[in-house]
Amino acid sequence: MQFTFACKRKRCSNKNVNSTPLPSCQDGERYKGRFTGLSVEIVDPEQAKSLYDNGCFGKGSKSRGAPESGDEDETLLLGMEESCFLAHYLNVLDITNSAGCFMDFHRFVEVAEEQNDKFLENLASYVYLKSKNWVIKSGIKFGGDFLIYKQSPRLYHASFLVIVQKPGDSDHYQSKNLKGVQRVAETSDKDVLLLTVQAPKDISCPRDLQEASVTETIVRRFNYLTFVQSKQQ
Numbered sequence: 510m511q512f513t514f515a516c517k518r519k520r521c522s523n524k525n526v527n528s529t530p531l532p533s534c535q536d537g538e539r540y541k542g543r544f545t546g547l548s549v550e551i552v553d554p555e556q557a558k559s560l561y562d563n564g565c566f567g568k569g570s571k572s573r574g575a576p577e578s579g580d581e582d583e584t585l586l587l588g589m590e591e592s593c594f595l596a597h598y599l600n601v602l603d604i605t606n607s608a609g610c611f612m613d614f615h616r617f618v619e620v621a622e623e624q625n626d627k628f629l630e631n632l633a634s635y636v637y638l639k640s641k642n643w644v645i646k647s648g649i650k651f652g653g654d655f656l657i658y659k660q661s662p663r664l665y666h667a668s669f670l671v672i673v674q675k676p677g678d679s680d681h682y683q684s685k686n687l688k689g690v691q692r693v694a695e696t697s698d699k700d701v702l703l704l705t706v707q708a709p710k711d712i713s714c715p716r717d718l719q720e721a722s723v724t725e726t727i728v729r730r731f732n733y734l735t736f737v738q739s740k741q742q
Contacts, residue, residue: 516659517666517698530642532563532601540602542592544612544620549592549604550584557585565644565661566591574662588647589621589628590635597715598636614715627673630706633721634673637704648672652690657702669702669727670694676707691728701728 534540540556542549551557551567554576560566561575567585569576576583587595595602597614604612612620621628631654638645643657648670656667672690691701703726709717 514668514700516668519664519666529563530644531599532560532566532595534601540595542587542596542602542604544592544604544606544617546607547624548589549587549602551587552584554581554583557583560585560587560595565646565658566595568647589624590632591645593617593621593632594635594639615713618712627675629708629712629718629721630673630675633706633708633718633723634671634704636718637721637723638671651693651697651699653694653701656699666697667699670699671702671704673704673706676705687728702726703728 532540540551540560541553542551544550550570551560557567557569557576561569567576567587568574569578569583570586571578571580571583576585592602592604593614596604596617604617606612618628618632621632625631634654635645638655638657644660644662646656646658646662646667648654648656651670653670654673655671657669657671658665658667670690670693672687687701687703694701705724705726707722709720712718
């Protein structure tokens with residue numbers, strides 16, 4: 510059976526969204542981010558708009574998606590994985606801590622792992638999905654790690670709810686738990702994409718993550734009627 514995935518366009522998506530899949534800095538200018546303890550904050554409104562318009566990175570601090578509340582003090586909040594991707598893979602973002610000190614790759618990963626012991630697996634998954642041109646947003650609202658979109662969330666609904674796990678994980682994603690996540694995803698026409706990631710034990714630079722292996726498993730209920738119809742075509 511040929512593999513297909515849901516790609517549902519939003520009904521009210523009449524906006525002309527002209528954007529590039531990745532941000533670029535003009536004349537050598539770099540984006541400036543400040544680590545807040547939970548995320549990386551982009552304060553400059555022009556940089557915030559540029560990052561969201563070109564790649565849909567981050568979320569407005571006072572908005573559901575893009576920073577469009579109109580408040581002068583609204584900022585753009587970047588997740589830990591996308592912050593690391595922008596800073597140390599695309600090399601367009603400088604991250605400082607609350608004291609204004611620059612955070613290199615080693616220090617950022619160290620702090621991120623204090624928040625989430627699965628950070629390296631999540632980061633490997635994020636880079637892997639980006640290499641396939643997916644737009645990636647947080648999936649915590651649906652009980653997963655990421656939501657991935659064909660294009661901007663302004664235009665499309667998410668196609669997959671992504672769950673990241675390590676090899677041998679069996680405590681959280683047992684069959685009964687996975688079925689629960691799957692049902693939540695199905696209520697909004699999403700499939701579940703399970704990524705099993707074997708990350709290197711020692712990572713000292715971004716290039717070391719190339720040694721990670723990622724295995725995809727798509728979780729969906731078998732629809733006999735749809736299967737028969739596809740065979741008859």
